[in-house]
Amino acid sequence: MKIKLGTEFEAFLASYDTPVYTGLRVNTLKISVEDFLEIFPYPLEPIEWTEDGFYYREEDPVTKHPLFYAGLYYIQEPSAMSPVTVLNPQSGDKILDLCAAPGGKSLQIASFTKDSGLLVTNDINDKRVKAIVRNVEKYGVKNVLILNDDQHTIARVLPHYFDRILIDAPCSGEGMFKKDSKAVKAWASYANETCAKMQREILEVVPDLVKENTELVYSTCTFSEVENEAQMLYLEALDAGFKKQYVTSDFFDVKNGVAHLWPHLIKGEGHFIGSMIYQNGACNEAVGIGNNDQCVERKNSRHFVKPQRQDEKKGSNRVKKDRNARAEIVNEMPTVLKSFSEQYLNQVLSGTFMIEREKIYLLPEQEVDIKGLHVARYGWLLGEIKRDKFVPSQAFAMGLCMADFKNVANLPASSVQVLKFLKGETLDYDEVNAYGTLTKGFCLFCTEGYPLGFIKVEQGLIKNLYPISWRMM
Numbered sequence: 001m002k003i004k005l006g007t008e009f010e011a012f013l014a015s016y017d018t019p020v021y022t023g024l025r026v027n028t029l030k031i032s033v034e035d036f037l038e039i040f041p042y043p044l045e046p047i048e049w050t051e052d053g054f055y056y057r058e059e060d061p062v063t064k065h066p067l068f069y070a071g072l073y074y075i076q077e078p079s080a081m082s083p084v085t086v087l088n089p090q091s092g093d094k095i096l097d098l099c100a101a102p103g104g105k106s107l108q109i110a111s112f113t114k115d116s117g118l119l120v121t122n123d124i125n126d127k128r129v130k131a132i133v134r135n136v137e138k139y140g141v142k143n144v145l146i147l148n149d150d151q152h153t154i155a156r157v158l159p160h161y162f163d164r165i166l167i168d169a170p171c172s173g174e175g176m177f178k179k180d181s182k183a184v185k186a187w188a189s190y191a192n193e194t195c196a197k198m199q200r201e202i203l204e205v206v207p208d209l210v211k212e213n214t215e216l217v218y219s220t221c222t223f224s225e226v227e228n229e230a231q232m233l234y235l236e237a238l239d240a241g242f243k244k245q246y247v248t249s250d251f252f253d254v255k256n257g258v259a260h261l262w263p264h265l266i267k268g269e270g271h272f273i274g275s276m277i278y279q280n281g282a283c284n285e286a287v288g289i290g291n292n293d294q295c296v297e298r299k300n301s302r303h304f305v306k307p308q309r310q311d312e313k314k315g316s317n318r319v320k321k322d323r324n325a326r327a328e329i330v331n332e333m334p335t336v337l338k339s340f341s342e343q344y345l346n347q348v349l350s351g352t353f354m355i356e357r358e359k360i361y362l363l364p365e366q367e368v369d370i371k372g373l374h375v376a377r378y379g380w381l382l383g384e385i386k387r388d389k390f391v392p393s394q395a396f397a398m399g400l401c402m403a404d405f406k407n408v409a410n411l412p413a414s415s416v417q418v419l420k421f422l423k424g425e426t427l428d429y430d431e432v433n434a435y436g437t438l439t440k441g442f443c444l445f446c447t448e449g450y451p452l453g454f455i456k457v458e459q460g461l462i463k464n465l466y467p468i469s470w471r472m473m
């Protein structure tokens with residue numbers, strides 16, 4: 001680092017004695033930043049490089065607040081909010097977040113696209129995929145396919161499919177040494193060359209994932225050149241179609257078109273961001289980022305743009321079924337859901353439904369072929385069929401707006417009943433009833449106008465349906 005940073009080294013070193021910056025990102029799928037700032041009780045300071053990110057004070061118990069349980073904000077290290085701002089996802093895009101767990105950047109992508117198009121979010125580690133599922137449910141993301149696959153499988157099943165790809169690569173974590181002492185220890189076993197090899201193996205399949213004009217962001221939280229700049233060069237060398245997109249930023253140290261986030265220069269931890277566009281055709285002046293030398297066909301180019309798949313018809317609602325999953329795909333709302341919907345919902349759910357092992361899902365708008373993929377979640381889990389009745393899921397509650405449901409109890413975040421709900425305790429009928437009209441059956445339990453989950457009213461009693469694994473400790 002001394003060689004790399006020269007005169008800045010002392011400042012870099014001193015940055016390790018300053019406190020870690022703690023950040024949260026507002027979930028704009030559920031609430032606007034303005035509305036959030038009105039109801040959030042603790043002081044916040046904007047993070048310069050993203051409109052929905054804020055620093056909070058470490059001493060404030062932000063992860064204990066009911067609004068956190070309502071999925072109104074996600075705790076994210078400030079620098080980690082930057083790669084998605086460079087990727088700049090657009091509404092309707094088909095996006096792959098290849099190394100996604102626990103899912104912070106996937107949630108940010110969904111905020112950018114307003115949960116439109118299709119977000120394919122993947123991680124190779126099955127335990128960590130569970131965290132993506134939880135976060136996707138909590139933050140109300142619906143147009144999503146969550147996978148637990150390796151890069152080869154995804155490239156084989158969904159070749160040349162994506163408009164944008166984020167590779168937030170597994171890395172030696174040097175940039176996180178201040179925040180996480182475990183990262184220092186882990187470095188011993190995940191040193192730069194070990195990680196660089198892993199990264200090359202991931203990047204190797206990228207030529208099979210991209211199509212013309214696919215934009216890609218490669219990010220890490222390390223300072224190591226073999227894991228950063230060298231990997232960008234590796235990708236360029238794999239296929240002449242990859243052209244560097246010059247990252248521009250008012251906030252970060254940008255050299256040769258890639259961005260370094262240095263902990264002594266910004267209020268955040270160490271990060272690296274590089275960006276590429278895939279253009280196998282003639283060099284496109286309009287992109288405004290290319291150097292002439294980038295247009296030269298490389299001799300070692302080994303990939304060709306394969307024709308787009310026949311079934312890639314935009315806007316189609318048809319979804320192919322995974323033969324192994326024994327799933328039934330239906331365009332009509334299943335009967336059990338229909339009667340639930342008539343009794344409880346203020347608006348009709350429409351789209352394509354999937355019934356798989358008694359579970360009912362509303363599938364993403366965007367057609368996708370999932371045959372051969374290891375799917376952890378496909379679309380929005382609405383609920384389960386139990387004894388010929390529909391029982392709504394926690395994910396269903398979290399994907400609704402308060403106005404969508406007929407029976408609602410909406411309590412202030414300061415209410416003891418909200419705390420009891422989140423702890424899975426018995427609720428007081430009269431106290432809850434004071435904030436809604438409790439009628440027999442399911443009721444959406446909300447705080448400050450945002451759903452937390454379901455309760456069920458039976459014979460003057462309230463059954464708390466908040467799942468055990470979601471409860472506040």
Ligand SMILES: C[S@@+](CC[C@H](N)C(=O)[O-])C[C@H]1O[C@@H](n2cnc3c(N)ncnc32)[C@H](O)[C@@H]1O
Pocket residue numbers: 080098099100101102103104105106122123124125128149150151168169170171202
């Ligand atoms: C830096 S973390 C990702 C953090 C995540 N993007 C976020 O913002 O929450 C890197 C992840 O890559 C995953 N990973 C490692 N090798 C992988 C591979 N070959 N394919 C997919 N994921 C992989 C790890 O399990 C790890 O969860």
